[in-house]
Amino acid sequence: MTTPILHIEHLQKNFGKFQALKDVTFDVYPGEVFGFIGPNGAGKSTTIRTLLGILKASAGSATIFGQDVFKDAVSIHKRIAYVPGDVYLWPNLSGGEIIDLFLKLSGDKHSDKTDQLIKRFQLDPTKKARTYSKGNRQKVALIAAFSTEADFYIFDEPTSGLDPLNEEYFQKSVAELKKQGKAVLLSSHILSEVEKMCDRIGIIRDGQIVETGTLAEMRHLTRTVITFKTMDDTPELASLNGVHNVEDQPNGRQTFSVDTEQMPEVIDYLAQRQIVELQSTPPTLEDLFMRYYDTSEENIAEGK
Amino acid sequence: MLSNNFTKTAFLTRFSLRKNWLKLTIWAVAMAGLFTAIAAKFTSIYSNQAAIDSVMETLKSPAMTALFGKMPSGVSTSADIFAAEMTVFMAIMAVVMNYSIVIKNLRGEEETGITEIIRAHAVGKLSLLGATMIEAIILNLGIGLLYSLGLSVANLSGTDLNGNFLLGLGLGFAGLMFSSIAALMSQIVDNARSSTILSYLVFGIMYIARMTTDISDPKQTWWVPFGWVEKFSTYKNNDWTPVLLMIIFTIIAFALAFFINSKRDVNAGLIATRPGKKQASVFLNGTFSLFLKLHKTSIIVWTIGLLILGFTYGSIFSDIGDIIKTNPALEQMLGKSAIHSANVAIIKQFISMLMIIFAVLSLIPGIQTIHDLKTSENKGYLEMVHAKPVGRSKLYLNAITVATITTLLVLAATLYGLYLGGVYSMKDPLPLKTFAKAYAAYISPTLIMLGLTAAIIGTAPKLSILNYLYLTAALIIQYFGKLLKLPDWPEKLTPFGYIAQVPVKTADPETIIWQLAIAVILFGIGYIGYTRRDLK
Ligand SMILES: Nc1ncnc2c1ncn2[C@@H]1O[C@H](COP(=O)(O)OP(=O)(O)OP(=O)(O)O)[C@@H](O)[C@H]1O
Ligand SMILES: [Mg+2]
Numbered sequence: 095m096t097t098p099i100l101h102i103e104h105l106q107k108n109f110g111k112f113q114a115l116k117d118v119t120f121d122v123y124p125g126e127v128f129g130f131i132g133p134n135g136a137g138k139s140t141t142i143r144t145l146l147g148i149l150k151a152s153a154g155s156a157t158i159f160g161q162d163v164f165k166d167a168v169s170i171h172k173r174i175a176y177v178p179g180d181v182y183l184w185p186n187l188s189g190g191e192i193i194d195l196f197l198k199l200s201g202d203k204h205s206d207k208t209d210q211l212i213k214r215f216q217l218d219p220t221k222k223a224r225t226y227s228k229g230n231r232q233k234v235a236l237i238a239a240f241s242t243e244a245d246f247y248i249f250d251e252p253t254s255g256l257d258p259l260n261e262e263y264f265q266k267s268v269a270e271l272k273k274q275g276k277a278v279l280l281s282s283h284i285l286s287e288v289e290k291m292c293d294r295i296g297i298i299r300d301g302q303i304v305e306t307g308t309l310a311e312m313r314h315l316t317r318t319v320i321t322f323k324t325m326d327d328t329p330e331l332a333s334l335n336g337v338h339n340v341e342d343q344p345n346g347r348q349t350f351s352v353d354t355e356q357m358p359e360v361i362d363y364l365a366q367r368q369i370v371e372l373q374s375t376p377p378t379l380e381d382l383f384m385r386y387y388d389t390s391e392e393n394i395a396e397g398k
Numbered sequence: 399m400l401s402n403n404f405t406k407t408a409f410l411t412r413f414s415l416r417k418n419w420l421k422l423t424i425w426a427v428a429m430a431g432l433f434t435a436i437a438a439k440f441t442s443i444y445s446n447q448a449a450i451d452s453v454m455e456t457l458k459s460p461a462m463t464a465l466f467g468k469m470p471s472g473v474s475t476s477a478d479i480f481a482a483e484m485t486v487f488m489a490i491m492a493v494v495m496n497y498s499i500v501i502k503n504l505r506g507e508e509e510t511g512i513t514e515i516i517r518a519h520a521v522g523k524l525s526l527l528g529a530t531m532i533e534a535i536i537l538n539l540g541i542g543l544l545y546s547l548g549l550s551v552a553n554l555s556g557t558d559l560n561g562n563f564l565l566g567l568g569l570g571f572a573g574l575m576f577s578s579i580a581a582l583m584s585q586i587v588d589n590a591r592s593s594t595i596l597s598y599l600v601f602g603i604m605y606i607a608r609m610t611t612d613i614s615d616p617k618q619t620w621w622v623p624f625g626w627v628e629k630f631s632t633y634k635n636n637d638w639t640p641v642l643l644m645i646i647f648t649i650i651a652f653a654l655a656f657f658i659n660s661k662r663d664v665n666a667g668l669i670a671t672r673p674g675k676k677q678a679s680v681f682l683n684g685t686f687s688l689f690l691k692l693h694k695t696s697i698i699v700w701t702i703g704l705l706i707l708g709f710t711y712g713s714i715f716s717d718i719g720d721i722i723k724t725n726p727a728l729e730q731m732l733g734k735s736a737i738h739s740a741n742v743a744i745i746k747q748f749i750s751m752l753m754i755i756f757a758v759l760s761l762i763p764g765i766q767t768i769h770d771l772k773t774s775e776n777k778g779y780l781e782m783v784h785a786k787p788v789g790r791s792k793l794y795l796n797a798i799t800v801a802t803i804t805t806l807l808v809l810a811a812t813l814y815g816l817y818l819g820g821v822y823s824m825k826d827p828l829p830l831k832t833f834a835k836a837y838a839a840y841i842s843p844t845l846i847m848l849g850l851t852a853a854i855i856g857t858a859p860k861l862s863i864l865n866y867l868y869l870t871a872a873l874i875i876q877y878f879g880k881l882l883k884l885p886d887w888p889e890k891l892t893p894f895g896y897i898a899q900v901p902v903k904t905a906d907p908e909t910i911i912w913q914l915a916i917a918v919i920l921f922g923i924g925y926i927g928y929t930r931r932d933l934k
Contacts, residue, residue, distance in 0.1 A: 148784045149932045168789040176785035182778030184692060185509075185589060188674025191682060198683045199786035220673040224589065235782060248785070 097160070098123050099246050099277040100145070105154035107140055107301075114140045116301040118154070122246075122277050127268060129292030130281040131383065137301040138281040139179065142250050145279075146176060158246060172201065175239040179251035179281075181231040183223035189234045190219030196238035208241040214263050228255040240267050247271060247278045253287065265291055285379045297386050304386055309379070316377040316385070317351040320360075325368035334360055347371065403660065405522040410529035414503065418533070425495050426541050432874070433488060434548030436882060437480055441554050443883045444476035453881070457483065460613050460717040461748040465755075465877075467628045468612040468619070475556025481565055481632035483881060489627045490605075492541075492573030496534060497597050500580035503530045505590035514664055527581065527659050531652055534577035542570020561633040564641070571644040572627045576601070578651035585658035588667035595699055602703055606710045613714050623647055685788055686796040693767055693800060700763045700808045704756070705815035711752055712819015719745040719824070738826065745828065746902045749816070749836060754876035754894055756812045757840050758869055761847050764805030765865050768851045771797045772859040775934045784933060794928045798852050798921060805844055813837050832901050839905035842913035843893035847872075849920030856924030857931070868892070 098121035107115040115137045122128040130138055143149045145156055147167030156163045158170045183192050193212075194204050212219055215233045223231065232255045239247060247268075253261050261284075268291055271278055282288050288295065289309065296306040305312065317338065323346055331348075332340045336356025341349050352360050354377075364372070415422070444450050450473075456462060457469050457479065467486035473479060504527065507513050513526060522528075546566030549557060576597075583596040604624035611618035611625065619625035626640035658668060681687055690697075719741035721728055728737065771793065774780050783793070813833045820827040851865045872892035879889060889895030893913055897905045 146785045148781070148934075150930070168787045171785055171787040174785065176782060178778070178781050180778060182781070184774075184779050186674075186692065188676070190676045191674060191678040194678035195682055195688060196782060196786065198678070199685070199783065199788055201787065204677060220676050222671050222674050224671055238782075 096123055100128075100156075100158050100279065101160075102141075102145075102156045103154055105141065105144065105156050106152045107137075107144055107149060108152045114301055115144070115152075118298065118301070118303050120296045120303055120306050122279055124245075124277050125272060125275045126293040127272055127278040127280060127291050129288040129295040130279055130298065131283070131285075131288060131295060132298035132386070136298045138298060139250055140301075141298070142176075142248055142279070142281065145248065146171075173245045174248060175200070175242040175244040175246075176248045177232070177235040177239045177250065177252045179254055181228075181235045183226070183231055183234060185224035186222065188220055188222050189217055189226060189230070192223060192234055193219065193238045193241075196235075197242060200242045200244070202242050205241060208237065211237040211240050211267075214267075215260055229257065229260070232256060233260065236264065236267075240271075245276055247276060249278070249280045249282075251281055251283060253282070253284060261287070285383060289379045297383070299386055312382055313354065313377055316382050317353050318357060318377060319349060319351045319375040321347055321349045321371075321373040321375070322364060322369060323347045323371040324364060325370060328364065328367050331360075331363070334363060336360065403522040403524040404528050405520060405525060407522065407525040407528040407532070410516070410521060410525050411532045414529050414533050415536070418499070418503075421499070422533075422537055425499075426537065426544065429488070429491055429495070429541055430544035430548055432491075433484065433545050434552055436484060436878065437549055437552035437554055439882050440476050440480045441552055444479060445555070447474075450474070450476060450479065453479065459744075460714055461744070461751070463612050464609050464711065464714055464718075464748075465751060467608075468616050470631065470634065472634070475554070475633070477554040477556035477561070477633050480554055481561070481630070482628075485565070485569065485627045485630070485632075486608075487877070488545075488569050489572045489624065492538070492569060493576045493601050496538070496573050496577040497580045497594060497601075499537070500530060500534060500577045501584055501590055501593050501597065503533070504581060504584040505593050508665055509590055517664055524656055524659055527656060530581065531577075534574055534581075538570045538573040538577065539567065540570075541573065542567040545569055556633055558633060558636075560636045564630050564636050564638060565632045568627060568630050568632075568638075568641050568644075571641050571648070572624075575623060575644045575648045575651070578648045578655065581655040582651045582658075585655050585662065586668045588665065588669070588671055591695075592667075595695070599699075599703075602707070606707065609710060610714070613717055684796075685783065685793055686799070689767070689770075689796050689800040692770070693763070693804065696763050696766065697804050697807065700760070700804070701811045704759060704808050704812040707759075708756070708812040708815025708817075709819040709822070710815075712816040712821075713823045715745050715748075715820045715828070716823040716825075718748050742828065743902070745820075746832070749832075750899055750902050751877075752816070753836055753840060753900065754873060754898075756809060756816075757844055757894065758873045760805045760808035760812060761844055761869060763808060764801040764844075764848050765851045765869070767801035767804055768797055768848065768855050769862055769865070771928075772855050772862060775859075780933070790929045790933075791925065794852075794856065794925055798848065798924070801848055801851075802845065805848060806841065809840065809844065810837060835904060836901040839897045839900040839910070842910045842917065843897060845917035846893040846913055846920065849917040849924070852924035853920045853927070854924075856927030858927075 100122040102121070103119050105115055105118040106113070118137070118141055120128070130141070132138055140149065144151050145158065145163050147164045147170075150164055159173065161170050163170065183189075187195070193208065197204055197208070215237055217230060217233045217237060221230075223234070226234070232252065236252060239249075253264050256264060265287065268278055268280070280288070280292065292309070294306065294308050295312065297304050321343065328348070331337055331350065334356070336353035337360060338351050339349075343349055444453065454469070454473060457466070463469065466483045469482045470478075473482065507526075516526065517523075543566060546562045549562040549566060550559075579600055580593070580597045583600070584593045587593055587596060601624065604622050607622045608619055608625040608628070611622060612628070619628060623644070626643055629637065629640045631637045662668065682691055721737065721740055721744065732740070780793070784790075813836060817828070817830050817833045847865075847869065850868070851862075854861050854865060872894050875884065875888045875892060876894055876898060878884070889898065893916075896909050896913070
């Protein structure tokens with residue numbers, strides 16, 4: 095594979111005695127959108143702020159473009175763009191001024207693309223930041239980021255305040271970046287967004303990466319829910335390998351969930367019992383993530 | 399309807415008191431402690447008539463009137479001196495305290511969005527303002543009572559119970575009056591910074607009016623609300639009229655504030671925020687110009703404000719440097735040139751006392767600029783700047799450069815104003831060189847103060863309050879040192895103690911050099927800290 099743009103290895107971060115990051119390891123490659131998800135307080139923002147050199151790692155290493163994120167911050171930052179989840183802007187400056195300032199700080203200029211983005215996101219750039227709504231402040235940061243010429247884009251919950259229309263513009267803009275071969279790190283709680291946009295996903299919980307991979311790979315780890323009706327009875331179903339939670343439904347239907355690996359055998363078994371109706375619901379991203387988000391022990395134990 | 403508007407006021411008051419209790423306690427203890435300690439000190443240093451008589455001569459001079467307030471006639475006891483000399487200063491401290499607390503409570507909370515959350519609950523429209531008003535009443539009158547008790551404890555000769563309560567509570571009501579001004583200004587504009595500037599503008603005008611009327615015609619001082627604190631006539635006539643006037647003023651100002659508050663929206667003021675530029679100008683092209691732009695208003699306001707203050711002080715040079723007026727017999731005894739040099743000496747003495755005030759005032763915007771590195775971090779404004787190829791060292795250096803320029807510019811403006819005031823008022827004005835020398839001497843100590851601020855922000859930003867405490871301590875030591883007959887060592891605790899006599903004496907180069915060295919070291923410590931630590 096090509097060399098990664100971002101390479102994190104056993105990153106740790108302590109705030110006093112509290113261990114916010116225990117072990118974070120993952121890579122992001124050129125041309126991919128990497129989804130970074132996990133429950134509240136898991137350490138997503140802490141990881142990102144460490145990558146930006148705002149926080150200093152306690153242990154482990156992180157490099158962007160092969161350079162150390164803390165020591166070589168300035169040179170790395172020439173080629174990255176960042177949008178935080180909570181955007182706070184100097185109340186006395188107008189949105190237009192702030193966008194231009196951010197561009198100049200990156201060594202870029204206000205371009206046609208900037209004007210297009212302002213139009214696309216429908217921002218009034220003459221308003222003072224003091225009077226912007228949350229979504230509008232976020233748009234300022236997004237417009238500045240998308241019109242920056244960078245190789246690596248970092249978004250920390252960038253759409254939490256956007257309406258659906260602007261959310262769509264955001265997805266469109268990210269798709270354009272991907273087409274140009276840029277790398278994107280996207281932290282988000284909006285799973286449909288992640289499902290639609292991300293090539294690979296990393297799940298963090300309690301400061302630890304618990305899973306990374308493509309969505310397809312992860313789906314493999316989960317169960318499909320099947321609703322069916324057969325002519326003959328299916329008494330052995332519950333005892334089959336990989337079958338769980340068999341339940342009777344109205345109208346003679348039954349449901350159960352099945353480990354993805356055992357699916358062929360189970361379907362075979364049902365086929366022999368003369369299927370009348372069969373409906374399979376692939377695991378949604380929600381199902382997948384609920385398993386990781388829910389911190390109760392039994393769930394973890396049972397999940398794997 | 400009325401009761402609806404004030405729903406939950408009591409609850410919010412308790413909540414606010416609980417949230418602010420540490421700040422309020424520190425202010426109350428510090429103010430009452432200072433007041434009582436100085437009173438006790440007066441008891442011992444002005445214990446006999448000879449000591450009182452000798453200090454009276456100095457205190458009656460126009461220079462001292464300008465600084466400390468008008469000394470009434472017929473003063474005979476240490477209590478009289480204390481009452482006359484302490485009121486103006488304590489009232490200024492009360493203004494600073496009330497402005498910071500009230501504006502933080504009203505505008506600060508509104509900016510952080512807390513007001514919006516609270517207003518969404520079943521609380522009245524005016525409850526937050528009501529709660530702040532009650533908090534101000536409790537704080538100011540509490541401190542006033544502590545003053546009164548302190549006066550009884552300090553046991554000055556010549557006090558009486560009525561006078562103790564008049565002076566203590568009078569100062570308390572004066573503080574309350576300024577809390578009402580801050581509350582009113584907070585309704586007019588829509589952010590904390592503008593409210594602060596506007597409130598201090600009102601105070602500045604009152605202060606200058608009080609000073610000039612004190613010297614030209616003390617009766618006119620009745621027209622100035624800030625001047626009312628000088629009209630108690632404590633321990634002589636014990637006149638409660640000024641307190642009554644303060645109460646009336648306070649009621650009117652709060653009533654206006656409530657009225658505007660009931661009409662305006664949350665996050666708005668009477669004056670709406672105007673739209674800004676569509677694009678950044680060519681000048682806004684980096685962090686340095688960003689900091690300059692952010693602090694532009696503050697730099698302009700401070701420069702012009704202190705230029706005017708300097709001018710006002712300078713315009714009384716003719717009154718101060720006129721020994722013939724106070725002692726006509728001298729005209730026969732001394733020659734013209736001897737009289738002139740005596741006058742010049744008095745004025746220079748006066749300037750040397752003014753210097754500490756000017757230095758402290760010009761340090762405030764500079765310290766604020768460095769503190770802004772921390773506050774804009776906490777508010778999240780710098781989050782995205784950190785992701786730019788800017789570098790912490792650049793941010794730090796930009797901030798301390800803007801701070802240093804600000805402080806040195808404001809100090810220069812003040813001294814230039816002083817010079818102009820002298821030119822305007824005197825037949826034979828002091829040359830600009832005198833002021834330039836004083837300025838040059840004060841560069842190194844102000845840089846130490848800024849360096850210390852930078853060192854604290856760089857290494858331990860949580861301790862930033864220490865910067866203002868140290869600055870206040872320096873002011874008190876230099877300002878009251880002579881009056882309190884303090885020993886030499888407290889003066890040596892701050893950098894100003896080593897160049898105190900400028901421009902009467904010239905500062906020696908050695909002092910300047912080691913002071914500059916310390917300043918550089920302090921800036922260096924801040925640099926190392928800021929470039930290494932976690933930001934926030
Ligand atoms: N400066 C700090 N000092 C102490 N603890 C901190 C600090 N910053 C973050 N934390 C803690 O570190 C943990 C991780 O926080 P972080 O902001 O990274 O979570 P997150 O995954 O971004 O959550 P969210 O989804 O809510 O944004 C939390 O428990 C948080 O309280
Ligand atoms: Mg976060």
